Amino acid sequence: MAGAICWKATLLGLVTLAFATAAFVGGSPAQAKEDDEIVICAIDSTSGDFSIMSTPKHFAYQMAADEINEAGGIFVDGMQKKIKVVGYDGQSTVKRYQELAQKCVYDDEADVVFAAYTGAEREAARREVIRAKTIYWHNNQGEGGIADRYSFFSGATGQQQVLPSVKWMIENIGPKIYFIGADYVYCRAMGDWTRTAANLYGGEMVEEEYFPFGVSQWQATIDKIQRTKPDFQAHCLVGAEHVQYYPQAQAAGLTIPMWSMVTISDGYEHLRFAPPALNNMYATISYSEDVPTDANGPFMERFRAKFPDTTKFPYINQGAGYGWTVVHAMAEAWKRAGTTEVEATIEALEQDIEIADHPGGRWVLRGAVHHAAQHTYLFSIDAEHNLTFVADLGFTEPTFLQDIGVDMREKAPGRAFLPRDNPDWAPFFEGQ
Amino acid sequence: METVSIIFSFIYQYADNIGFLLLAAVGLIIIFGMMGVINMAHGELMMIGAYITAFAYHAGVPAPIAIIFAGIGSGLAGIVLERLVIRFFYRQLLSSLVVTWGISLVLTEGFLLIFGPSILNVPTPFGSFGVGELTFGIYRLVLFGVALLLIGLIWALFSYTRFGARARATMENPEMAEAFGINTSRMYALTFGLGSALGGIAGGMFALTATISPFFGVNYTLFAFITVVVGGGANVITGVTTSAAALAGAQTIVNNAWSVYVGYVSMMLAAFLILLILPRGISEYLERRKIRVAKKNG
Numbered sequence: 001m002a003g004a005i006c007w008k009a010t011l012l013g014l015v016t017l018a019f020a021t022a023a024f025v026g027g028s029p030a031q032a033k034e035d036d037e038i039v040i041c042a043i044d045s046t047s048g049d050f051s052i053m054s055t056p057k058h059f060a061y062q063m064a065a066d067e068i069n070e071a072g073g074i075f076v077d078g079m080q081k082k083i084k085v086v087g088y089d090g091q092s093t094v095k096r097y098q099e100l101a102q103k104c105v106y107d108d109e110a111d112v113v114f115a116a117y118t119g120a121e122r123e124a125a126r127r128e129v130i131r132a133k134t135i136y137w138h139n140n141q142g143e144g145g146i147a148d149r150y151s152f153f154s155g156a157t158g159q160q161q162v163l164p165s166v167k168w169m170i171e172n173i174g175p176k177i178y179f180i181g182a183d184y185v186y187c188r189a190m191g192d193w194t195r196t197a198a199n200l201y202g203g204e205m206v207e208e209e210y211f212p213f214g215v216s217q218w219q220a221t222i223d224k225i226q227r228t229k230p231d232f233q234a235h236c237l238v239g240a241e242h243v244q245y246y247p248q249a250q251a252a253g254l255t256i257p258m259w260s261m262v263t264i265s266d267g268y269e270h271l272r273f274a275p276p277a278l279n280n281m282y283a284t285i286s287y288s289e290d291v292p293t294d295a296n297g298p299f300m301e302r303f304r305a306k307f308p309d310t311t312k313f314p315y316i317n318q319g320a321g322y323g324w325t326v327v328h329a330m331a332e333a334w335k336r337a338g339t340t341e342v343e344a345t346i347e348a349l350e351q352d353i354e355i356a357d358h359p360g361g362r363w364v365l366r367g368a369v370h371h372a373a374q375h376t377y378l379f380s381i382d383a384e385h386n387l388t389f390v391a392d393l394g395f396t397e398p399t400f401l402q403d404i405g406v407d408m409r410e411k412a413p414g415r416a417f418l419p420r421d422n423p424d425w426a427p428f429f430e431g432q
Numbered sequence: 433m434e435t436v437s438i439i440f441s442f443i444y445q446y447a448d449n450i451g452f453l454l455l456a457a458v459g460l461i462i463i464f465g466m467m468g469v470i471n472m473a474h475g476e477l478m479m480i481g482a483y484i485t486a487f488a489y490h491a492g493v494p495a496p497i498a499i500i501f502a503g504i505g506s507g508l509a510g511i512v513l514e515r516l517v518i519r520f521f522y523r524q525l526l527s528s529l530v531v532t533w534g535i536s537l538v539l540t541e542g543f544l545l546i547f548g549p550s551i552l553n554v555p556t557p558f559g560s561f562g563v564g565e566l567t568f569g570i571y572r573l574v575l576f577g578v579a580l581l582l583i584g585l586i587w588a589l590f591s592y593t594r595f596g597a598r599a600r601a602t603m604e605n606p607e608m609a610e611a612f613g614i615n616t617s618r619m620y621a622l623t624f625g626l627g628s629a630l631g632g633i634a635g636g637m638f639a640l641t642a643t644i645s646p647f648f649g650v651n652y653t654l655f656a657f658i659t660v661v662v663g664g665g666a667n668v669i670t671g672v673t674t675s676a677a678a679l680a681g682a683q684t685i686v687n688n689a690w691s692v693y694v695g696y697v698s699m700m701l702a703a704f705l706i707l708l709i710l711p712r713g714i715s716e717y718l719e720r721r722k723i724r725v726a727k728k729n730g
Contacts, residue, residue: 047541049647052549092647183693212693216642216651219448219572220687223441226566240550240643241651247553247641251569253560272643274555311548 033109037084038074038340040065040327041104043115043125048092049213049239050117053266056313057139060323061085061114063306068331077339083331086110090121097121101128111340112330114139114323117266118238119185126151133342135349137330139322141261141286143189144371144400145421149412150342152349153371154322154329154363156286158193158419159400161261161376164393165284166197166234168378169259173282174231175203178256180221180245181236183210189418190236190261192429196419199428206230216241218248226254232282235260243269246277255280264288264381268315276383282390283379287321287360290387291377299324299359318360325358329365350409362395368407371398437564442688444568449680451576455638456652457659457672458582459631465660465668466590466603467623469518470529473536474656475649477628479543481506481635482644489554495640498554502636503629510628514621522620536649543646550645557640575637582630587669599623662703664713671715678714679703 033039044058045051065083068074073082086108088100097116104110105128112135115125122138129136130150137152144157166177179194181187191208198205207228209221225233235258237243246269257280263269264283285291289300300316303324307313332355334340337348350367361375376393404422406413420429459478463471471477481502488498517535521528558570590596601609602619610616635648642648659679663671682702687695710717 047544047647049645049650051544051647052645055549209691210693211691212696214651215692215696217445217448217452219441219445219568220692223445223566240645240647244642247556248569248572251556251558251560251571251641253562253567253569271552272550273553277555309548311546314548314550 033084036079036081038076038081038334039084039086039108039110040330041086041088041108041110041113041115043088043090043097043100043104043113045090045092045117045121046087047089049241050092050121052240052268052272053140053317053319054090054117056315056317057319057323058087059307059313060303060320061327062087063303064324064327066306067302068327074331074334076334076337077341081340083327090116090125092117094118094120094124097124098128101125105129105132105134110134111334111342111345112137114326116140117319119143119189123185135330135342135345137326139326140266140319142371143186143193143416143418144398145189145417145419147370147401147406147408147413147415147417149346149408149414151370152365154326154365155318155372156374156376156396157371157398157400158190158261160374160396160398161284161286162190162193163197163200164376164396165259165261165282165378166194166203167201168391168393169232169234169257169282170198170201170203173257176206176230177203177232177234178206178225178228178230179208179234179236180225181210182238182242183212184238187236187238190234192419194234195428196425199425211242213239214241216244218245219252221245222249222252222254225256230256232257232259234258236262238262243267243273246273246281250277250279257282260284264379264387265318268317270381270385270387271314273385275385278381278385279383281381283381283387284393285318285377285379286374287318287358289316290379290389291360292389293359293361293375295357295361296359299357321359325355325363328355329353366398368409369398369401370408371401373397434564437566440563441566441568442684444573445687446680446684447576448572449683450676451572451579453655453659453676453680454579454583454672455575455634456656457676458579458586458634459627459629460656460660461583461586461668461672462623462627462630464657465663465665465672466599467522467620467627468525468603469522469624470525470532471518471627472529472533472653473513473539473649474631475651475653476536476539477506477510477631477649478635478638478652479539479644479646479648480509481632482639482642482648483543483547483551484632485636485639486551486554486644490552495554495557499633499636499639502639503633506632506635507625507629510631511621511625513628514624518624519617519620536653540646540649547646550643553642553644554640571640575641578633578637582633583669583673586630595622658700658703662706662713664710664715664717666712666716666719668715670718671713674714674718675706678706 042061044054062085065085069082073080090096104113113129114137116122126136139154141155195205259282261284265285270278333348337344352367353365355363364373378390379387380390419425484502484505485498488501556571560567598614602616606616663675679699683695683699686698
């Protein structure tokens with residue numbers, strides 16, 4: 001029938017094509033920056049696996065910029081300037097982030113670059129941006145250990161989300177924890193934070209496992225969890241394939257409570273999977289449309305008025321809140337500095353910037369550590385996938401870097417730290 | 433009891449892994465294995481099936497019927513695709529690769545524009561059963577069963593029916609088939625449609641357990657091709673089943689002995705080694721062996 005086909009050549013062709021896809025660079029040609037413009041370059045995956053998490057954030061930047069421009073813009077460098085958002089699609093491909101970051105810095109002459117969802121994308125983009133001595137922001141929850149002069153983080157850190165949440169879970173559910181996560185920098189760090197929390201609050205990390213992106217069959221893991229019998233599961237599952245864990249575990253009859261710092265807050269899985277796949281889930285959220293704050297109602301109204309398409313934006317997720325807030329924080333820094341010049345802007349950012357109407361509640365960028373103090377909330381999900389507010393775990397400070405002696409206003413070490421770099425916590429990781 | 437449940441868990445995982453590969457490959461058996469079209473949009477035909485299943489289910493149609501709708505919908509989409517594009521690229525291996533890749537991009541981005549980044553999936557039916565202290569989902573075994581059933585049907589269709597004989601004649605030697613009065617261009621369209629319909633049914637089956645997004649298909653296309661290529665072209669159906677059994681075997685053993693990550697690596701490594709030793713796939717070797725045995729005996 002198909003005897004004429006050379007099977008080996010076919011496979012070779014497929015592999016070549018896979019690489020060609022990765023190397024393909026699109027995007028519109030750069031336009032020269034006008035004198036009365038401040039350029040924000042935003043690289044987010046509006047297509048591919050991570051578009052679910054990244055799309056709301058990408059449009060929230062535009063929303064905040066429009067608000068500032070409608071109010072007249074910002075007076076810097078002797079003239080009134082408007083903010084221009086240049087947006088690129090990172091296509092959920094790490095290599096694209098590197099290329100597009102260069103484009104932002106060198107072609108678009110960006111004054112600031114916002115880029116990436118995953119830690120892998122972040123490092124690809126961040127390296128390029130900080131090498132060009134341009135300000136970089138990551139606007140998702142993160143490890144909380146990057147200490148670099150040009151890098152800023154609007155999202156909550158492991159210290160702010162994992163420590164109080166795991167403490168609550170140990171006290172209210174039980175001490176034995178089974179951790180599963182994606183095999184990359186962020187989830188590996190979340191594993192470390194979970195282990196730290198277990199040691200600090202009388203819990204026990206009975207098992208810790210990491211999986212490459214793209215794993216979609218979970219029976220082996222489900223069996224192992226059933227045999228280990230933890231009190232709760234801690235999840236850092238990332239991407240469309242990983243979250244298939246939920247319907248599979250539910251169908252297999254696994255009922256051990258789960259907790260996650262990425263599920264629901266970013267990918268609104270409770271709206272994507274038919275109930276009761278997410279039953280028995282606890283979710284840590286620093287902002288989403290379900291967070292009960294005074295600023296959230298008006299924020300959601302403005303967001304929905306601007307983006308009424310609920311098929312494109314089914315849920316106003318955590319990234320949307322950070323996306324809006326970070327533009328206002330930068331505007332405040334430029335206003336204070338009176339210029340968009342990088343070093344002066346960093347000095348303004350390092351004087352602490354508070355955004356009072358951040359939709360997740362009070363939000364303050366701490367200049368000493370380049371991370372933001374903010375609230376952490378805990379929700380539970382029932383068999384009908386209703387989100388129930390469980391607790392405000394408090395206004396939490398990102399003190400981790402300060403605790404190990406870092407003050408970015410004096411000297412930026414230019415590296416990343418993990419919980420095990422804290423001498424008090426190092427014993428938790430012995431034999432690891 | 434513990435040993436029993438561990439052994440059962442192993443068998444269950446093996447069936448689950450075989451089912452996954454076979455279902456992913458089922459439409460491609462016909463389109464690539466028999467027709468020789470490298471259809472990079474195979475995953476997107478599955479994605480269309482998943483969307484149809486989800487929309488039909490949420491409109492009140494029972495899941496099994498929604499999956500049949502998916503087969504019909506993807507089959508029609510396949511016929512349209514064949515008539516408009518694919519038919520100009522038969523026997524042009526590399527052109528069909530590039531063209532169908534383009535189609536897959538258009539379909540994913542088109543679905544993203546129309547339906548947004550994700551829609552609600554369909555609940556997994558049937559619940560679970562226990563063996564010892566472990567519990568297992570029934571639906572994964574249904575996936576395995578349906579995969580075997582569909583492959584059995586393909587085999588019966590192409591071996592025993594008039595349509596099957598005509599289709600095989602068309603793929604083997606289109607000029608001769610034409611001379612015998614077979615409308616070959618209709619045969620091509622129908623066969624391609626059939627392959628697409630099977631892809632749609634597979635997509636519909638996965639819609640009950642996976643995230644449904646425009647990028648749904650990406651994960652399946654790769655595994656579908658690996659399974660079919662390792663199976664080889666001499667006898668596509670035995671090829672695909674033995675290849676799925678071998679690859680899933682490697683994956684299951686290594687998953688349990690080491691980790692899921694090494695499991696994936698071992699599957700790719702197995703595919704690589706099989707093609708290194710048997711460059712024309714497993715089925716070529718099996719066919720040659722069959723002939724040798726027949727010669728010895730007769």
